Amino acid sequence: MAEHVTITYNGTAFELPVITGSEGEKAIDISTLRQNTGFITLDPGYANTGSCISDITFMDGEKGVLRYRGIPVEQLAEYSSFKETVYLLINGKLPTTDELNEFSILLNDHSLVHEDMKSFYQNFPRASHPMGILSSMVNALRSFYPELQTLEEEINITVTRLLSKIRTMAAMSYKISRGHQVVYPRSGLLYCENFLNMMFHTPVRPYKLDRAVVKALNVFWILHADHEQNCSTSAVRLVGSGRVNLFAAISAGIAALWGPLHGGANQAVIEMLNTITENGGRIQPFIDKAKDKNDPFRLMGFGHRVYKTYDPRAKIMKKWCDKLLAKLNIKDPLLDVAKELEEIALKDDYFIDHHLYPNVDFYSGIVLRAIGIPTNMFTVMFAIGRLPGWISQWKESMDDPNWKIGRPRQIYTGPNKTDYIPINKR
Numbered sequence: 543m544a545e546h547v548t549i550t551y552n553g554t555a556f557e558l559p560v561i562t563g564s565e566g567e568k569a570i571d572i573s574t575l576r577q578n579t580g581f582i583t584l585d586p587g588y589a590n591t592g593s594c595i596s597d598i599t600f601m602d603g604e605k606g607v608l609r610y611r612g613i614p615v616e617q618l619a620e621y622s623s624f625k626e627t628v629y630l631l632i633n634g635k636l637p638t639t640d641e642l643n644e645f646s647i648l649l650n651d652h653s654l655v656h657e658d659m660k661s662f663y664q665n666f667p668r669a670s671h672p673m674g675i676l677s678s679m680v681n682a683l684r685s686f687y688p689e690l691q692t693l694e695e696e697i698n699i700t701v702t703r704l705l706s707k708i709r710t711m712a713a714m715s716y717k718i719s720r721g722h723q724v725v726y727p728r729s730g731l732l733y734c735e736n737f738l739n740m741m742f743h744t745p746v747r748p749y750k751l752d753r754a755v756v757k758a759l760n761v762f763w764i765l766h767a768d769h770e771q772n773c774s775t776s777a778v779r780l781v782g783s784g785r786v787n788l789f790a791a792i793s794a795g796i797a798a799l800w801g802p803l804h805g806g807a808n809q810a811v812i813e814m815l816n817t818i819t820e821n822g823g824r825i826q827p828f829i830d831k832a833k834d835k836n837d838p839f840r841l842m843g844f845g846h847r848v849y850k851t852y853d854p855r856a857k858i859m860k861k862w863c864d865k866l867l868a869k870l871n872i873k874d875p876l877l878d879v880a881k882e883l884e885e886i887a888l889k890d891d892y893f894i895d896h897h898l899y900p901n902v903d904f905y906s907g908i909v910l911r912a913i914g915i916p917t918n919m920f921t922v923m924f925a926i927g928r929l930p931g932w933i934s935q936w937k938e939s940m941d942d943p944n945w946k947i948g949r950p951r952q953i954y955t956g957p958n959k960t961d962y963i964p965i966n967k968r
């Protein structure tokens with residue numbers, strides 16, 4: 543007999559099937575619970591709730607494991623490129639040489655952004671955060687690139703458009719925010735090279751591509767490419783479940799990622815390290831603040847809902863911090879502060895007892911600074927990296943034969959039926 547759990551209420555027993563994943567993870571399928579018992583489940587923050595069955599990414603938070611389509615992220619960071627990882631996530635397998643070449647051609651073909659979009663960028667107030675701009679502009683793409691004829695076309699072309707244009711749009715917003723001339727994509731450059739060139743090339747100082755910088759950017763984006771059902775991915779799936787177009791669903795994901803508890807943490811880490819430095823470099827007061835329950839301050843770049851050990855992405859990122867800074871001969875004082883902070887926190891009973899370790903955002907900002915990315919663009923860099931994850935999760939949900947619109951329930955605790963009182967009698 544298939545594995546099941548039994549719940550008993552008021553002497554009546556109900557059986558609920560157990561679902562087992564390919565890595566032995568177990569779930570109780572409660573899809574018939576309400577119909578059979580009248581009960582719903584309550585799980586704030588969905589900490590114990592599986593929202594879908596997925597073939598894309600596997601994480602083991604206790605052991606610090608992350609794999610895309612079965613391949614360990616450490617191997618992808620070492621040997622793959624971001625473009626190849628994107629293909630893997632979206633298509634479910636590594637590409638052949640021909641498939642990768644074809645994918646490159648498609649990405650090049652769709653890399654330009656409609657010229658009329660420039661005027662939108664020019665009209666955002668100067669102080670606008672690039673994440674707000676990116677989310678709005680991605681949503682606006684539907685107006686410029688209307689729906690295609692078939693679902694297959696819609697999936698293939700829209701997906702490639704987004705993957706390619708997001709780089710152009712991010713670089714464009716940076717150039718316009720500085721009052722500089724926009725640099726267009728060049729077909730002779732690879733995915734990451736093109737982005738760097740669009741960001742940093744100027745007519746007076748042509749951008750010189752450095753192999754270590756290009757590799758570091760590939761690694762940064764590979765490490766961010768997917769992370770199963772996190773806050774922004776769940777937003778994409780939930781918004782997408784209403785059968786909205788892909789641009790709108792991704793725009794919702796970008797908005798969700800912006801938060802400092804999620805992707806916005808990479809910017810917040812650098813701001814925190816700067817504040818520590820400006821306050822004389824003493825770390826203990828910040829550790830004490832983070833431990834104080836009456837103080838909302840948290841150590842940014844520390845802790846994770848799933849990882850209860852060192853985030854495997856943070857390990858790779860830390861290695862790349864040292865490598866890149868050495869290669870570029872950069873001495874970043876924030877790296878010393880970060881390392882000292884990590885050392886103190888990892889020896890502190892509070893962080894040990896709460897299983898709080900550095901996450902991907904702790905060292906990523908220092909890599910981005912070395913590349914030359916301004917701090918307010920850090921979360922945009924995360925968004926470009928996470929885009930293939932959002933797209934593959936959206937695509938999987940579109941293909942799911944058991945698809946349902948996302949619609950959680952609640953337990954109501956407000957007033958019971960209350961009669962309306964006319965305004966003159968209140």
Ligand code: CMC
Pocket residue numbers: 587769772802803804805807832833839840841842843844845846847848896898901902903
């Ligand atoms: N500093 C101090 N205490 C912390 C921290 C932190 N960074 N993170 C969690 N805690 C404490 C928290 O106060 C709570 O303590 P207690 O049980 O005594 O009340 C306990 O640890 C559990 O925290 P939680 O908020 O219930 O855990 P969560 O799983 O809901 O939150 C998190 C996960 C990432 C939002 C949280 O760890 C956090 O706020 N970290 C800082 C922000 C950050 O770095 N975010 C990036 C996450 S990785 C990138 C991504 O994928 O989004």
